[in-house]
Amino acid sequence: MALSTLLLGCSSAPSRPEPAPLQPDPKLLGMRQAWGIDIGRVDFPLVLQVAGNTVGVASSEGQVSLLDTRTGEPVWRAEVGVPLNAGVGHDGRMAAVVTTENELVALQEGRELWRQRLNAPSYTAPLVAGGRVFVLGADRSVSAYDGQSGRRLWNQSRSGEALVLRQPGVLIPVGDTLVAGLSGRLAGLNPLNGSARWEVPIATPRGTNDVERLVDLVAGVARQDAVVCTRAFQAALGCVDAARGALVWSKPAVGASGLSGDTTLLLGVESDGTVIAWRRADGERAWSTSQLRFRKLSSPLLLGPALVVGDDAGRLHFLSRTDGALQTRIETDGTPITVTPVLAGSTVVVVTRDGRVLGLRPE
Template identity: 40%
Template sequence: MMSFTSSTVRRSLWALAVGSAALALTGCGSSKPSPAPLEALKPSARLSVAWQNRIGDTSADLGLVVAGGAVTAVSTGGTLAAWELDSGKERWRTQIDARISAGAGSDGRHAAVVTQNNELMVFDQGKPAWREQLPGRVTTPPLVAGERVFVMLLDRNVRGYDALDGRWLWQYQRPGGDSLTLATRGVLAPFRDTLLVGQGSRLVGLDPTRGTVRFDVNVGTPRGTNEVERLADLVGPLARADDEACVRVFQLSVACLELNRGSVRWARPQAGTQGVGADERVVVGADGVDRITAWKMDNGEQLWRVDRFTHRGLSAPVIWGDRAAFVDNSGFVHLLALADGRTLARLELDGPAAGTPVVVRDLLLVATQKGSVYALRLN
């Protein structure tokens, strides 16, 4: 069984510090650049709050997951709750006696989180079901699917458990991986009967029942003369579009893959640190200084690029119909037209997003670092 050494933890935390610093640096200046001012806007659409609930302050990307008609979220302080998607009515709420490092994952019945003491905790409709001490730190929300719970540790060790009884089923870690890892949300996602996991700059498809490899594809070739410059982990969440998916390669590129073949369709250079949004037509992503680019999904041809949001600290985007939605560090939701990048609407929330927004049917769901969960509707 692999162990997670303290030296690996320190190296991973160092990688996170480097990534965070990259967001603030432009050239050689020592002070943080000022965010671009909000543009004068005559909105052509209107965002409104369908419902809003409180979960507690969330200082990291702890995941906001929708399954079984429920929205499930967890706060850093350990409040775990689920609400009805359509109405926001609370289904259940529980308090965990520990601070949370990763979560929540849910299939609508079981919910999983990982504490800062590296303990995997699973709940059945809000009631404790089982727990497991993990051998290392976790920053990627667990995935709950197919009556299994999947966890990826910071050293890229992936583990599968039985969701009902907590039985450890298998573990996987790609041999010969880089020693330096990125301490942020990685790729852990389902695709049909395959589990997709990020292993450095590679996307690996696993058999979820046995942990065996179905495909292993290089998404981006790291560059540089040292480990920091060559750091090119895949940044989650993965943006699915039917049988294709697009992903950010940290500080290197944006790439789209054909999942049935396990092959890269195209890749375009963009030095960013946040995930991307995608549907069957368009891929959208922001670089490290928040210049936003849109590409055609089928061939990677650039559609448009805007630079009016520079240094505003944009979240990963999500595609919402014919629009792309971002949340900035001041708590503003920005809604952009996919056709040309013009701003359609803007709405102020109580704080910046805690992770990537989620779109389900006609709702845009956002969890904020101030501890609110919003369901927004376009009027």
């Protein structure tokens, strides 16, 4: 399917109101920088994935690395030679990225294994699992490739809307099911052949034109066992039991970025920068804080008793899990933090727009 238009996830909008002054840092939580490296500017929708003690990172220009999160040292580094659209998917050994030329590139031990031409762009980090590489296309197709040869094993395509988001979508394994976000629906596929097992709507298209009817699920899910909670862009959030293919609940919500959470709470950021906690059991609001409104926040990461979000000035704000009160604040390099932070062991990994990768640990 040819894509007639691509809509940016952070599309242009009227100038935002001026944010309120930041409150003084109470320094209630001790965090220190354990290591830091530079990888080059990151202008594409990088997604950090952790496997054991490794995390995959990449620059927009195509330098891809697996880092040891204990030291920040590269396990290996490779040059793709072409700017990137999506990545980095990896399993701790093999990594996969998608280039701006619509090529899927597989890498291992610092060398290229293979590259394959895709039928459509992809803005979602490939999933590397079970000796295969899975790709979610911007045309809402899902494909599987053999990890060693690059041979395409299957492709499931479907008709889609004229507009899609130019930001990462949902593509994760849950047990023996491949779970993908297709428009406003979460779908469970058989990873061996791509056949559909179930589809559950999180949000349905509404409105009279393509922009109003745009519904896509965005990357950043909060999973507990087989229950996957996800957000539909500017429309809703909901939880699905992937073992049964059944909707647990869905609630209206106006946000464009992913979720974090644990057994009792879901955390997210609304489009105006309000940070909200919802009860995982039923989706009712537990608390919200507007102290960081209009600061263009990253998706949150829940860290036990605290959560962390980055802003467009390179600050990391650590908030209380209980009520959202500020615990501490850390400055980075002054450039936006648009990549969702991740936790690897006891290390929080953060990436700035200028490509500064930091490993932070509790003091």
